[in-house]
Amino acid sequence: xxxxASRLTRVLACAAVPVILTVAGCSSDSxxxxxxxxxxxxxxGSSSSSSSSKPKPKASAELEKVxxxxxxxxxxxxxxxxxxxxxxxxxxxxxxxxxSNDLSSRASCSWNGLDVDGLKGSKYRWxxxxxxxxxxxxxxxxxNKRAEEQYKKQVESAKxxxxxxxxxxxxAGSIGDEGTSVVYGVKKDVQFFNTTIVARTQNVVVTVxxxxxxxxxxxxxxxxxxxxxxxxxxxxxxxxVEAANKGEAKQESPKPEQSPSGQ
Numbered sequence: 001x002x003x004x005a006s007r008l009t010r011v012l013a014c015a016a017v018p019v020i021l022t023v024a025g026c027s028s029d030s031x032x033x034x035x036x037x038x039x040x041x042x043x044x045g046s047s048s049s050s051s052s053s054k055p056k057p058k059a060s061a062e063l064e065k066v067x068x069x070x071x072x073x074x075x076x077x078x079x080x081x082x083x084x085x086x087x088x089x090x091x092x093x094x095x096x097x098x099x100s101n102d103l104s105s106r107a108s109c110s111w112n113g114l115d116v117d118g119l120k121g122s123k124y125r126w127x128x129x130x131x132x133x134x135x136x137x138x139x140x141x142x143x144n145k146r147a148e149e150q151y152k153k154q155v156e157s158a159k160x161x162x163x164x165x166x167x168x169x170x171x172a173g174s175i176g177d178e179g180t181s182v183v184y185g186v187k188k189d190v191q192f193f194n195t196t197i198v199a200r201t202q203n204v205v206v207t208v209x210x211x212x213x214x215x216x217x218x219x220x221x222x223x224x225x226x227x228x229x230x231x232x233x234x235x236x237x238x239x240x241v242e243a244a245n246k247g248e249a250k251q252e253s254p255k256p257e258q259s260p261s262g263q
Contacts, residue, residue, distance in 0.1 A: 063136040066143035067202035071131045072244035073097075074109035077237040078129070086210065086229050087125045088115040105133045114215075121218025129237050130207040143203030151178065151200040154207050158182035158196040172231055176201030176238045181231070183223060190215060195226045197234040204241050208234045 075095035078086075083093055090113035098108040110128040117123070134146040159167055164184040172179035179199040186192045194211040210230040212221035 063138060064142040064144070066134070066136055068133060068204050068241055068245045070104045070244055071107050071133050071204065072240040073103075074107040074129050074131055077109070077131070077240040078233060079236070082233065082236060083111055083127075086233060087111045087113045087127050088123070089113040105135075107131050117218065119217075121214060121216040123218050123221070124213045124215065126209075126211050127233065128207075128209040129233065130209075131204060131237070131241065133204045135203070147200050147203045147205050150205045151180075151198060154198040154205060155180045155182065158184075158198065158207075161186070161194070163187065164194075172197055172199070172234070175199040175231065175234050176206070179234065181227060183227065186211075188213075191220065193221045193223055193226055195223070195230040197230045199234050199238055201238045201241055206234060206237050206241070208237065 075097050080093060083090055083095070090111045092111070095109040095111050098110075100106045100108075108128065108130040110126070112124070112126040115123045115125070132147075132150060134143040134150065136143045137146070140146055155169070159169060159182055161167075161184060163186050165187070167182065167184040170181050170183075172181040175197065176199040179197060182196040182198070184194050186194060190213045192211050192213045194209070197206075197208040197210075199206045199208075208230050210226055210233060212226055214220050
């Protein structure tokens with residue numbers, strides 16, 4: 001019995017050996033595979049292929065070149081005869097310019113006058129022209145986009161004028177790329193009738209403020225006439241922006257090359 005038990009023990013031990021060897025063999029093979037040159041090559045190739053297939057970062061888009069590089073003198077944006085018509089008896093026909101640190105980007109001018117007509121009373125007129133120009137900026141966007149944003153802000157600002165009554169907002173066509181008129185009244189010592197025209201031409205925003213009042217029995221200003229005059233002023237100012245930049249373009253244009261013979 002003792003011999004039988006001993007023999008059974010040896011048989012079970014021998015039977016267990018292949019199992020242990022098999023497990024060890026699998027473990028050993030796994031280790032060899034992970035460290036084999038062929039597998040490393042595959043993984044390295046896969047990694048290289050993966051890295052090469054990654055999209056390369058795009059180069060930053062070039063900034064859009066603005067249409068207008070400068071602004072006209074705001075006090076000369078309209079002809080003298082236009083000022084005579086819009087602001088009769090103007091105190092200073094040359095206008096009063098607002099100080100600016102950069103006249104090529106921001107400029108404005110205003111005129112006012114009181115036309116006294118004896119017993120018929122007096123008529124007051126005030127006109128202001130403002131121009132703002134935008135450059136393209138990497139983080140802020142193109143000059144046109146920035147001008148569009150300012151255009152909208154100017155319209156909202158006109159609509160929100162303090163003490164304004166009977167506010168009316170309408171499109172003002174045929175002025176630059178887009179235009180809006182804002183009409184309203186303001187009661188001070190007398191009733192003032194106001195018209196604001198906001199227009200955008202490319203990367204420049206033009207704002208024209210024109211108002212009138214009557215004193216001592218003079219007839220109240222006709223709003224339709226004020227509107228017509230304000231639109232005419234805006235159109236003339238927008239045209240002056242283009243004219244100012246034509247001269248700039250001529251200066252920047254390269255001279256034609258000449259042949260060695262001078263012909």
